[in-house]
Amino acid sequence: MNKKDIIVRDANAEDVKYAEKICTLIFESAQQRGTGIARRTPEYIGEKMLSGKAVVALDGERIVGFSYIETWSHGDFVATSGLIVDPEYRGLGIATRIKQETFRLSRTKFPQAKIFSITTSLAVMKLNTKLGYKPVTFSELTQDDEYWKGCEGCTNYDILVRTHRDKCLCTGMLFDPAQVQPQSEPKRGGLTPYIMAATNWFKNLSLRK
Numbered sequence: 001m002n003k004k005d006i007i008v009r010d011a012n013a014e015d016v017k018y019a020e021k022i023c024t025l026i027f028e029s030a031q032q033r034g035t036g037i038a039r040r041t042p043e044y045i046g047e048k049m050l051s052g053k054a055v056v057a058l059d060g061e062r063i064v065g066f067s068y069i070e071t072w073s074h075g076d077f078v079a080t081s082g083l084i085v086d087p088e089y090r091g092l093g094i095a096t097r098i099k100q101e102t103f104r105l106s107r108t109k110f111p112q113a114k115i116f117s118i119t120t121s122l123a124v125m126k127l128n129t130k131l132g133y134k135p136v137t138f139s140e141l142t143q144d145d146e147y148w149k150g151c152e153g154c155t156n157y158d159i160l161v162r163t164h165r166d167k168c169l170c171t172g173m174l175f176d177p178a179q180v181q182p183q184s185e186p187k188r189g190g191l192t193p194y195i196m197a198a199t200n201w202f203k204n205l206s207l208r209k
């Protein structure tokens with residue numbers, strides 16, 4: 001396999017045929033890690049592809065990576081979920097590319113929304129951090145019951161219930177567009193200081209008259 005041949009792009013109707021395989025990859029990897037995971041059906045994955053909310057990584061006709069986005073709390077939040085890379089294709093930067101693409105998709109489609117993910121994966125924490133996410137308690141994330149229902153299939157779900165959804169083994173990470181510094185003003189340089197000094201000199205001169 002050649003890393004350069006792997007394409008990462010927004011999913012479309014043509015990709016629904018990969019939904020079954022994606023579910024298998026997600027399920028097998030959760031079993032291998034011994035961690036819980038929100039179970040998704042091929043129909044659910046397919047629907048994300050059809051609604052322009054999913055990203056796929058392809059090596060020719062082979063699906064090698066996937067993730068999707070979904071809005072919660074009436075669009076106040078966007079979650080990036082279901083990130084998976086085929087074990088044979090890990091360590092090649094594919095998750096990095098998928099994450100960048102889901103981030104771009106979220107920011108483009110829902111520019112006002114806070115973006116979050118919950119994860120136990122160090123790799124994902126690193127990727128989120130690079131994109132500007134900060135670790136937060138679950139109180140800062142969506143309180144939409146539908147989102148948290150997704151955790152019911154997780155082996156750690158009892159912890160979430162016991163803590164009244166305050167914390168669990170996953171770390172919550174949040175990108176808040178309101179906290180992002182606006183583009184810094186162009187630095188004053190070149191002739192600007194001299195022009196300002198000259199303007200002030202003329203002002204002072206006219207005041208003295």
Ligand SMILES: CC(C)(COP(=O)(O)OP(=O)(O)OC[C@H]1O[C@@H](n2cnc3c(N)ncnc32)[C@H](O)[C@@H]1OP(=O)(O)O)[C@@H](O)C(=O)NCCC(=O)NCCS
Pocket residue numbers: 029082083084085086089090091092093094095096097118119120121122123124126127
């Ligand atoms: C997590 C996963 C998506 C990473 O995919 P990948 O394509 O191998 O990741 P990348 O090659 O893009 O690496 C991304 C970063 O994570 C690091 N990383 C990758 N795997 C790692 C691991 N097992 N432990 C720690 N760091 C890891 C890389 O070094 C890289 O960091 P860097 O940019 O600072 O060098 C993949 O291992 C996977 O599918 N795991 C099972 C499913 C899963 O855990 N999904 C996340 C659920 S929230």
